[in-house]
Amino acid sequence: DGGITQSPKYLFRKEGQNVTLSCEQNLNHDAMYWYRQDPGQGLRLIYYSQIVNDFQKGDIAEGYSVSREKKESFPLTVTSAQKNPTAFYLCASSITATYGYTFGSGTRLTVV
Amino acid sequence: AQKVTQAQTEISVVEKEDVTLDCVYETRDTTYYLFWYKQPPSGELVFLIRRNSFDEQNEISGRYSWNFQKSTSSFNFTITASQVVDSAVYFCALTPSDNFNKFYFGSGTKLNVKP
Numbered sequence: 001d002g003g004i005t006q007s008p009k010y011l012f013r014k015e016g017q018n019v020t021l022s023c024e025q026n027l028n029h030d031a032m033y034w035y036r037q038d039p040g041q042g043l044r045l046i047y048y049s050q051i052v053n054d055f056q057k058g059d060i061a062e063g064y065s066v067s068r069e070k071k072e073s074f075p076l077t078v079t080s081a082q083k084n085p086t087a088f089y090l091c092a093s094s095i096t097a098t099y100g101y102t103f104g105s106g107t108r109l110t111v112v
Numbered sequence: 113a114q115k116v117t118q119a120q121t122e123i124s125v126v127e128k129e130d131v132t133l134d135c136v137y138e139t140r141d142t143t144y145y146l147f148w149y150k151q152p153p154s155g156e157l158v159f160l161i162r163r164n165s166f167d168e169q170n171e172i173s174g175r176y177s178w179n180f181q182k183s184t185s186s187f188n189f190t191i192t193a194s195q196v197v198d199s200a201v202y203f204c205a206l207t208p209s210d211n212f213n214k215f216y217f218g219s220g221t222k223l224n225v226k227p
């Protein structure tokens with residue numbers, strides 16, 4: 001079945017450590033996205049990529065980095081510069097954004 | 113400025129009741145798209161509907177219906193004869209023509225359907 005796979009589902013990080021969240025899709029979608037969700041809030045865009053080797057900052061890119069070396073993969077690194085990284089992270093992809101997104105099942109990151 | 117407001121934080125209904133989830137949006141763009149997504153406890157957002165700014169036709173899909181009114185900048189979602197499986201958080205989202213890659217999500221409405 002086609003879809004988006006995010007791993008791991010739960011992730012614990014010590015303060016000061018970088019951590020990478022995986023996102024893989026087999027939908028042949030060109031565009032991929034990372035969103036952050038905090039309790040009681042909507043989703044906020046971190047980064048997006050419309051094609052391989054190109055990505056753009058979203059509204060809350062500080063403290064995060066991404067790469068897009070393959071069409072299928074769009075990993076997100078949460079760096080130690082991110083002051084409040086505990087959140088639910090959702091990856092999405094689309095053929096074109098106006099068609100809407102297909103979302104992964106998310107990674108819940110907790111800083112301990 | 114782009115903004116989506118879902119004023120209802122949480123709604124509780126008894127099974128078989130009808131329920132309407134409100135969504136009000138702000139945008140200066142004349143071309144935009146509106147969406148509704150459902151987020152069950154598993155966490156994954158599921159696409160429900162897309163509507164573009166030039167199509168004010170209301171839509172019905174089974175027990176779901178949507179009322180898009182540009183005059184009031186609203187895109188409300190009604191579930192008829194609610195079921196326990198409808199329990200989830202529902203998000204309304206806007207993407208405007210200045211950058212279709214940026215979605216603006218409301219804060220979500222948590223719907224609890226009790227048996």
